[in-house]
Structure formats: structure tokens, C-alpha cells
Amino acid sequence: MHTLKKVAAILNPPAPHMVGDGFRVHNFFPSGYKIKMDPFYLLDYNAKIEFSPTNSPKGVGVHPHRGFETVTIAYQGAVAHHDSAGNSGVIYPGDVQWMTAASGILHKEYHEENFSKKGGPFQMVQLWVNLPAKYKMSTPKYQAIAHSQIASFELPDQKGTIEVIAGNYKGVKGSASTFTPIEMYNLRLNAGAKATLSSNSHYNTALIVIEGNITVNGTGHAATNQMVHFAHEGSEIEIETNENSVVLFLSGEPINEPIAQYGPFLMNKPEELQQAIEDYNTGKFGYLEE
Ligand code: MN
Numbered sequence: 001m002h003t004l005k006k007v008a009a010i011l012n013p014p015a016p017h018m019v020g021d022g023f024r025v026h027n028f029f030p031s032g033y034k035i036k037m038d039p040f041y042l043l044d045y046n047a048k049i050e051f052s053p054t055n056s057p058k059g060v061g062v063h064p065h066r067g068f069e070t071v072t073i074a075y076q077g078a079v080a081h082h083d084s085a086g087n088s089g090v091i092y093p094g095d096v097q098w099m100t101a102a103s104g105i106l107h108k109e110y111h112e113e114n115f116s117k118k119g120g121p122f123q124m125v126q127l128w129v130n131l132p133a134k135y136k137m138s139t140p141k142y143q144a145i146a147h148s149q150i151a152s153f154e155l156p157d158q159k160g161t162i163e164v165i166a167g168n169y170k171g172v173k174g175s176a177s178t179f180t181p182i183e184m185y186n187l188r189l190n191a192g193a194k195a196t197l198s199s200n201s202h203y204n205t206a207l208i209v210i211e212g213n214i215t216v217n218g219t220g221h222a223a224t225n226q227m228v229h230f231a232h233e234g235s236e237i238e239i240e241t242n243e244n245s246v247v248l249f250l251s252g253e254p255i256n257e258p259i260a261q262y263g264p265f266l267m268n269k270p271e272e273l274q275q276a277i278e279d280y281n282t283g284k285f286g287y288l289e290e
Pocket residue numbers: 063065070107109
């Protein structure tokens with residue numbers, strides 16, 4: 001017997017702040033709202049904004065990460081990325097970059113050069129996905145997932161597409177490999193579409209309306225830039241679109257381990273944060289040119 005997953009809250013984007021000079025983000029959690037979203041630790045949402053043309057790309061300079069994964073999902077605009085493990089690439093609309101910082105990495109994230117020169121609309125999501133203790137010090141890894149490579153499920157009657165970034169939707173297996181069970185989809189739905197999602201009741205689950213206007217479980221209405229947070233009750237989610245809509249769906253099994261966080265480091269114990277700071281200061285995260 002499947003029951004509808006209860007909507008806990010429909011959340012407006014919190015006041016934005018700048019990350020470097022290239023990302024204007026609404027932090028839905030953990031700062032904006034104290035919602036439980038483990039294994040997702042942080043969600044920075046760059047709602048759509050216009051950047052004016054410039055010859056010097058905006059962004060964030062070289063900085064470290066340890067103990068988790070950063071997942072960048074592009075909707076508009078383009079971001080160029082370089083890291084100290086030698087990986088680089090451009091994240092274009094529809095692409096997903098899944099970077100496992102794990103034991104430690106340095107990276108920089110800037111608007112891609114041509115996008116910077118032309119300017120235009122820019123819209124991105126960046127998630128921090130936590131790692132279980134046993135993987136926090138594993139080797140860094142990088143999955144550049146182009147839009148064209150993302151496995152997808154076509155809804156009947158050309159009502160839209162569900163892109164399976166991670167997890168499994170009706171037998172379509174997600175493109176990203178994950179360390180813990182995670183369902184992550186981009187739903188690109190036409191007006192009047194109906195889609196049903198399901199997730200375990202104890203998974204932490206939310207969706208963001210990237211664009212459009214949807215009805216959730218028959219009664220909850222959410223529009224562009226709002227997040228729907230679900231309670232640990234029930235397993236099925238019914239989405240109906242009132243106009244063409246793009247929705248990011250996130251659901252994951254909680255890791256349920258202690259958390260110690262300082263800046264870009266996400267560990268289990270305070271002494272591991274001390275170690276991360278020391279390792280960073282002594283060059284153990286490698287080297288990356290500014
Ligand atoms: Mn970063």
C-alpha cells in the first residue's frame with residue numbers, strides 16, 4: 001500500500017549572498033532553513049539572474065574541500081572548473097559535475113569565458129553531498145556528466161522527460177555513481193503533465209521548482225524558486241504541472257553520523273577539522289594555479 005509523502009513545508013528562497021563575485025546564492029540549508037536533509041549537507045541555489053558582459057570572468061578562486069562531494073547542476077550559463085587533481089571542464093546547461101573531494105582537493109570555479117564576454121542569464125544549483133566516515137579520506141574523484149549522457153525516462157504522450165542524474169527511476173538507472181543511496185532527477189515537464197515519484201519514507205526528500213508552477217500531492221502549490229520539503233511519512237509524490245516546468249528532485253538515505261564542519265571541510269570530529277586545516281596549510285591538498 002503506497003501512501004502520499006506528506007509535505008512538511010513549502011519554502012521561499014532565503015535572502016541571497018555572493019559566493020566570490022560569480023554566484024548569487026540562496027542557501028536553503030543548513031543556514032537558511034534548519035531542515036534535516038542528510039546526506040545532503042548544503043544547498044546553494046543561484047536563482048536566475050542576469051550577468052552583464054565582462055572580459056574578466058567572475059567566480060570563486062582556488063579553495064579546498066575535504067570530506068564530502070560537491071555536485072553542480074547547471075540550468076543557464078556556463079561554469080569553467082579546474083582542480084588540483086588535474087581535472088577541468090565546462091559545465092553547460094543540463095550538465096552535472098559530481099566532484100568527490102574526499103581526502104582533499106583544491107579547485108576554482110569561474111564563469112566560462114565566452115559566457116562572461118556575452119553575459120546573460122545564469123542559474124545553477126550547488127549541493128554538498130556528505131560522505132560516510134569510511135569514505136571521507138578516500139581518493140578524490142570526478143564525474144563530468146554531460147546533458148546528452150544523462151539517462152532519461154520519457155513520460156507518455158510527450159508530457160516530458162525525467163533525467164535520472166542518480167538513483168533509479170522506473171528501471172532507468174542514474175548516470176552518476178554515489179557512495180550512499182541517492183535519488184536525484186531533473187524533471188522537464190510540459191504543462192498538464194503528471195509524474196509520480198517514489199522514495200523510501202525515511203529518506204530525506206525535497207524538490208526545487210527551477211522554473212514553472214506545480215501542484216504536489218493534489219494540494220501543495222509551488223512556483224519558481226520555491227523548495228518543497230517532505231516529512232518522513234509516506235512514499236509517493238505526485239507532481240502536476242500548471243505550466244511548462246523544470247523541477248530538481250532530491251532524496252537520500254540519511255548517513256546519521258556526527259558532523260563537524262568548518263568552512264570548506266566536512267568531517268565527523270573536531271580533531272579531524274584541525275587536521276584538515278593543518279594539511280591544507282602544509283600543502284597536502286596539492287597545488288592549483290590562481
Ligand atoms: Mn568549491
